[in-house]
Amino acid sequence: MHNKALLSALWALFAGGISWYCLTVAREITYVTLADGRRQERSIPLLFRLLLPIVPNLTPLFRVERFAKSRERADRRLVAAGYEGLLNAEEFFSLRILVPLVLGTVWILATAAVFASTGKVGVPSARTKVFFYLVELLCVVIYPSSWLNRSLAQRHKSVQRALPFVLDLLTLSVEAGLDFMSGLQRTIERRQMDPLGEELLRVIREIQLGKTRKESLRAMALRIDMQDIRSVTSSLIQADELGVSVGSILRIQSDQMRARRFERAEKLANEAPVKMLFPLVAFIFPAVFLVLMGPFVAQVLNQGVL
Secondary structure (H helix, E strand, C coil): CHHHHHHHHHHHHHHHHHHHHHHHHHHHEEEECCCCCEECCCCEHHHHHHHHHHHCHHHHHHHHHHHHHHHHHHHHHHHHCCCCCCCCCCHHHHHHHHHHHHHHHHHHHHHHHHHHHHCCCCCCCCHHHHHHHHHHHHHHHHHHHHHHHHHHHHHHHHHHHHHHHHHHHHHHHHHHHCCCHHHHHHEEEEEEECCCHHHHHHHHHHCCCCHHHHHHHHHHHHHHCHHHHHHHHHHHHHHHHCCCCHHHHHHHHHHHHHHHHHHHHHCCCCCCHHHHHHHHHHHHHHHHHHHHHHHHHHHHHHHHCC
C-alpha cells in the first residue's frame, strides 16, 4: 500500500513537471527584430519548441560532408520561409527524427490504451491495429516537412500579393522625382510590415552599410527564392548596368506583375468548379436527396409493412 502511494506521488510529480514545462514553453513567443527596430513574431510549432532543448544531441550527425547538399537546400527553404536565425538545417533534420520518435511513440501508446480500454467487444483486429499505427507514424513523419512547405507557400503567397502594389508605389515615387532608394524607403515607411516589406527594409539597410544595390537585390532574390522577385531584381540590376531609366523599368515590371496577378485569379476561378465537385457530391447532394426522397421512401416502406 505504501509503495503504491509512493509510486502515485512520483507519477503525479512527473506529470506536474511535464505540464509545467509545456506551459512555460507555450507562453514563450519568438520575435525577430527588424532593421528599423520593429519586432515581428515568428511562430514555430509548439512541438518543435518542446523538442529544441534536446536537438543539439543529434545535430552533430548532420554536420558530415554527406549531408552538405541537403543542408544547403534546407537552409534555403528555411530562409525563404522566414525562419533565418531561428532554425537551421541541422536542427530541422534533428526535429525530423525526434518528432516521429517522441510524438509517434506517445500517439501509438495512447491509441493502444484506447484499444485496451474498449474491452473484448469492439476491439479491432491485429491488421486494423497495425494499419492505425502505420497511419499515425506516417502522419508524424511527414509533419515537419509539411509544416515547412506550408510556411514557405504562405510567405510566397504574401509576397505575390504585395508585389504589384509595391511596384506601383515605387513607380509613382520615381516618376514623381525621387531616386530609387528614397522612393523605396518612403514606400516601406507607409506600408504595414509584411514579408516583402521585411526583405525590402533589409535591402535598404544593407545598402546603407556599404553593399551595392546589385549585391543587395541579388541577395534578396536568393533569400525569397521566387520567380517574380527574380524577374524584378534582374531587371533592376540590368537597368543599373546599362544606364536605363529605373522609372521605365519599374513601369514595365508593374504592368507585368499586374497581368500575372489577373492570370492567377483567372486560373483560380477556373479551378473553383472542380474543387467544389467533391464537397457537392459528398455532402450537399446526399442531404438534398434525403430531403426530397425521404418522405417517399418512408411512405413506400410503411405501405410495404402494412
